Amino acid sequence: MKHRDRVLIALNHEEPDRCPLQISFTPEFVTRLKHDLDIDDEEMHNPHGGGNTYVIERKLGQDMLLTSVGWANSYYASETYGEDGRSYVDEWGVVWKSVGYETRFGPGQYTEIVGHPLDSDDAIDSYIAPDPHRPELYEEAARVIREFKDEYWIVGVTVTTVFETAWALQGYEKTLADFVLNLDLIDRLLEIPFTYHLEAAKKLTDMGVDMIWIGDDVGAQDRMIISPKTWRRFLKPRMETFISALKRINPSLLIAYHSDGNISPIIPDLIEIGLDVLNPIQPKSMDPSQIKKLYGDHLSFWGSIDEQYTLPFGSPEDVKQEVVTRLKTIGDGGGLIIGPTHNVQLDTPLDNFWAMINTVLETPYDSI
Amino acid sequence: MMLSALYQSILEGDLEAAIANVNQALEAGEDPGVILNEGMIAAMAEVGRRYEAEEYFIPEMLVAARAMKESLAILKPHLVERNVEPVGTIVMGTVKGDLHDIGKNLVSMMLEGAGFEVVDLGTDVPAVRFVSAVREIEPHFLGISALLTTTMLGIETVITGLEEAGLRDRVRIMVGGAPVTEEFASKIGADLYAPDAATAAKRATALLDTA
Numbered sequence: 393m394k395h396r397d398r399v400l401i402a403l404n405h406e407e408p409d410r411c412p413l414q415i416s417f418t419p420e421f422v423t424r425l426k427h428d429l430d431i432d433d434e435e436m437h438n439p440h441g442g443g444n445t446y447v448i449e450r451k452l453g454q455d456m457l458l459t460s461v462g463w464a465n466s467y468y469a470s471e472t473y474g475e476d477g478r479s480y481v482d483e484w485g486v487v488w489k490s491v492g493y494e495t496r497f498g499p500g501q502y503t504e505i506v507g508h509p510l511d512s513d514d515a516i517d518s519y520i521a522p523d524p525h526r527p528e529l530y531e532e533a534a535r536v537i538r539e540f541k542d543e544y545w546i547v548g549v550t551v552t553t554v555f556e557t558a559w560a561l562q563g564y565e566k567t568l569a570d571f572v573l574n575l576d577l578i579d580r581l582l583e584i585p586f587t588y589h590l591e592a593a594k595k596l597t598d599m600g601v602d603m604i605w606i607g608d609d610v611g612a613q614d615r616m617i618i619s620p621k622t623w624r625r626f627l628k629p630r631m632e633t634f635i636s637a638l639k640r641i642n643p644s645l646l647i648a649y650h651s652d653g654n655i656s657p658i659i660p661d662l663i664e665i666g667l668d669v670l671n672p673i674q675p676k677s678m679d680p681s682q683i684k685k686l687y688g689d690h691l692s693f694w695g696s697i698d699e700q701y702t703l704p705f706g707s708p709e710d711v712k713q714e715v716v717t718r719l720k721t722i723g724d725g726g727g728l729i730i731g732p733t734h735n736v737q738l739d740t741p742l743d744n745f746w747a748m749i750n751t752v753l754e755t756p757y758d759s760i
Numbered sequence: 761m762m763l764s765a766l767y768q769s770i771l772e773g774d775l776e777a778a779i780a781n782v783n784q785a786l787e788a789g790e791d792p793g794v795i796l797n798e799g800m801i802a803a804m805a806e807v808g809r810r811y812e813a814e815e816y817f818i819p820e821m822l823v824a825a826r827a828m829k830e831s832l833a834i835l836k837p838h839l840v841e842r843n844v845e846p847v848g849t850i851v852m853g854t855v856k857g858d859l860h861d862i863g864k865n866l867v868s869m870m871l872e873g874a875g876f877e878v879v880d881l882g883t884d885v886p887a888v889r890f891v892s893a894v895r896e897i898e899p900h901f902l903g904i905s906a907l908l909t910t911t912m913l914g915i916e917t918v919i920t921g922l923e924e925a926g927l928r929d930r931v932r933i934m935v936g937g938a939p940v941t942e943e944f945a946s947k948i949g950a951d952l953y954a955p956d957a958a959t960a961a962k963r964a965t966a967l968l969d970t971a
Contacts, residue, residue, distance in 0.1 A: 491859060493910035502908075504859050564862055569826065571819040572773055612818075613938065614955065619817040700939070704909065739909060 395455035396602070399545035402726045403646060403669065403692045407757040411723050412455040412545075413749070414694065414731040419468065420500035420738040422448055428742055446540070453753050456729065457540055458605070459533040460549035461524075461592040463557040463585060467503055483522045485509030486560045495739040510562040513577060519561075521584050524591035530599065537600050547603045548596030550589040551650050554630055555608035555618075557585030571622050578626060586630050590637060597638045603646040603669070604638055606631070611653025613677055620657040628658075632665040639666060648694055652734075653677045663690045671695050672733035673722065680722035693722050694729040697748060703732055704739045708747035715751040719760050726757075763790065766799035766831070771806055773823025775830055782831040792838040796875065800828050800835070804873025808958035818866070821957065825869030832872060846877035848900035848968050850934075851893045853881035855914035860907035863937060866957040867903060874961040876901075887914070887921040894927050901952075901964055906937040915940070916948045934964060 393409050401408040417425070426432075431447060446457055466482035473480050479489045487507025493500050510516050537546055552560070558581050559567040570578050593604050608627065610617055635647050648669035649662055654677040659670065670687070672695025673680050680696045696718050697703060702710055715730065722728050730752055736745065766785060769777035785795050807824045810816035816824075852868050854861055861883045868878045879897055881889060894902055902922075906912040915935055922928040934952040935945050945953035952967055954960035 489859075491857070493857065493908065495910055506859070565822065565865070568819045569773075569823050572823045615814060615817070617818050619820070622817070622819065737909075 395543055396541075396545040399455050399602075399729060402729060404726065405688075405692065406726045408726065410754075410756050411719055411752055412729045413452070413752050414454055414456040414458075414729050415449070415452065415736060415749075416458070416732075416734070417448070417736045418500065418738060420498070421736045421740065424497065424738065424742070425745070446536075450544075452749055454544075456545040456547055456603075457536055458547045458549050459536045459596075459601070460551075461529050461533065461596060462550045462552065462589050463560065464549065464552045466560075479506070481507075484557070484561060485519075495737075497738050497741075500738045505560055508561055508563045508566075510581065511566060513574070516577070516580055516584075519584070521588055524588045524595075529592070530595055533596055533599055533601070541600065541602075545603065546601045547605050547648070548593060548599075548601035549605045550593045550596070551605055551607050552585070553589045553606040553608055553634070554582050554586045554627055555610060557589075558582050561585070568618070571618055571626070582626060582630065586634070590634055593634065593638055594641060597641045597645055601645075603648055605648045605650060605671070606634060607648075607650025607671070609650075609652045610658075611651045611655040611674075611677060614654055616653075616655055616657065620661075623658050624661060628661055628665065631662075635666040656683075659683075659687055659691075663687065668692060669694050669729070672731075674698075674700070674733045676700050680718060684722040684724065684727075688722075688725075688727055692727040692729070695731055695733045696722055696728070697730065697732045699732050699734045699737070703744055703748070704737060704741075706744060708741075708743045711744045711747040712751045715748060716755065716760070719755060719757070763795065763799040766795065767803040767806075770800060770803035770824055770827045770831065773820065773827050775823075775827045778827040778831040779834060782834050786835070786838060792835055792842050793844040795835055796832075796839060796844065800832060801873060801875050804828055804870065804961070807873070808870065808961055811956070811958040821870070822866060825866065825873060825957075828873045829869050847875035847965070849877045849879070849897060850901040850903055850964065851879045851881060851890070851897055851899045852903040852905070853885035853890060853893075854883040854905045854907070854937075855911050855918065856884055856886045857914060858906050858908055858911040859883050860937075861905075863907070863957070864903070864905040867905070867936065867954070867960045870957040870961040871903075871964060874965050876964065887918045890918045891921045891925050891927065894922060894931050895925065899931060900968060901932045901934050903934045903936070903960075904950075905935075906940060909939045912937065912939050912944070915950070919948055919950070932967060934960065936960060 398408040399412045402412050463484055469482055481487050486505055488503045489506045490501045491504050562581055610623055638645055646668040648671050649667050650671045652674055656678055669692045673693050675698045702714050766781035769781050807821055811821050850871055852864055854864050868880050872878050904915045904918055906915055932951040935950040936954050942953050952963055954963050
């Protein structure tokens with residue numbers, strides 16, 4: 393079965409031969425994986441799709457390929473490092489710093505945001521956002537579509553769509569406070585990434601991606617970070633405009649929405665505004681079986697394998713059990729693209745990683 | 761009543777009104793300790809309650825805490841003058857290698873709102889600095905925060921450092937942060953764990969009463 397057909401069947405709420413699979417990685421994990429697989433390919437892996445060669449994804453049997461345009465690409469923009477080799481300023485004016493970490497499997501780097509172009513109220517008056525119309529932004533997506541759309545489900549990625557880019561521009565605490573104290577400023581601020589990512593998503597839709605992935609982290613471990621009311625006031629209308637603009641261009645386009653954590657209060661709202669796929673269903677925050685029961689008729693799901701405990705700290709048997717449980721619950725009758733909820737981190741044992749892959753690839757739906 | 765205006769302005773996160781109200785209360789000769797307890801601590805307790813009830817979220821809690829913090833700064837010299845003591849002292853910090861602080865900042869503000877004196881060491885704090893702060897300041901609590909699974913093990917390093925310096929039993933250790941759990945906290949021998957700032961203030965206050 394073609395990879396893209398497998399995805400299409402699943403998202404149509406039917407069971408394909410096996411559950412479709414999608415995995416994103418931190419660059420360090422990819423290096424380790426390539427070593428394990430004896431793949432000699434020097435290009436740094438960008439979890440958001442920019443610049444990577446998809447050798448790993450395809451070798452692992454993944455069914456979806458991601459191609460990203462927008463602010464999220466700044467997370468791993470290592471080619472723009474300044475002279476110190478550790479910090480850079482992205483084209484939006486956000487300042488980044490590379491911070492090292494240690495795991496039992498070796499060291500790695502996270503990039504942290506350390507400076508914000510709009511950290512004072514009047515900076516927004518003179519701010520000029522990057523231009524989403526530049527043709528070079530879409531060369532990558534064009535290549536992916538040209539080379540792989542025949543076989544794979546292609547996802548255009550414009551995550552960190554509104555809120556996350558907004559707080560990167562202005563500062564997290566300031567933005568959270570402004571949601572209560574300065575609503576006009578918030579509206580002006582949110583328009584900046586909203587406008588950019590909408591243009592980018594429209595272009596990607598035009599070019600022929602199968603799905604657009606949007607979203608913002610508005611959920612914390614056990615509840616939302618901003619209130620559902622705040623989300624409905626500032627983010628829902630923008631997401632609604634976003635989704636309908638894209639579906640006007642391509643009525644068959646599917647939309648996936650990302651948020652970490654527990655966003656259960658706003659799931660009905662997302663369904664209302666035309667969402668098709670909910671991602672990543674962080675299992676320690678929202679129970680995948682419950683979510684399926686409540687919303688499985690209206691939504692498909694993408695993710696669900698636990699990164700907080702199972703993958704890094706469980707046994708390979710735990711991982712296997714979790715995969716099978718997901719197939720039987722949130723993946724029952726299709727409607728699931730399975731995978732880890734977030735980028736696989738370097739602290740994940742390879743045995744656990746392979747247990748996940750092998751269980752997915754070797755468990756036909758009709759064996760469950 | 762002046763204190764109910766202060767209470768309200770803190771509850772609503774109205775910084776300007778809170779500052780005006782505390783000044784007015786002082787000028788009217790209100791007892792600073794009473795201003796603290798009825799105008800501020802009571803307001804922050806209500807903020808905490810609303811957060812737990814999911815009526816307030818981070819933005820609402822944050823602006824209330826800021827309003828309290830700024831008005832408390834105005835009140836503080838008067839509290840000192842009248843010998844009004846904080847209910848306890850707590851040293852706070854994020855572990856070495858970790859730059860994240862919004863959680864720690866919120867906890868600090870909520871603890872101040874509960875009447876604690878907070879000494880914030882900032883982020884990326886080496887274990888030795890936590891240890892020397894405990895030695896110098898002799899706080900009731902040491903609050904340690906970590907946001908990453910990779911830095912969270914640094915909390916244990918701090919506890920070991922305190923043990924080696926013979927200071928472990930002089931202070932109660934409170935831990936928190938996204939990857940930190942109740943199980944991890946008890947495994948490493950922390951005294952207190954809280955999943956959020958409102959709970960932190962509540963639990964620290966309760967533990968103080970059992971000193």
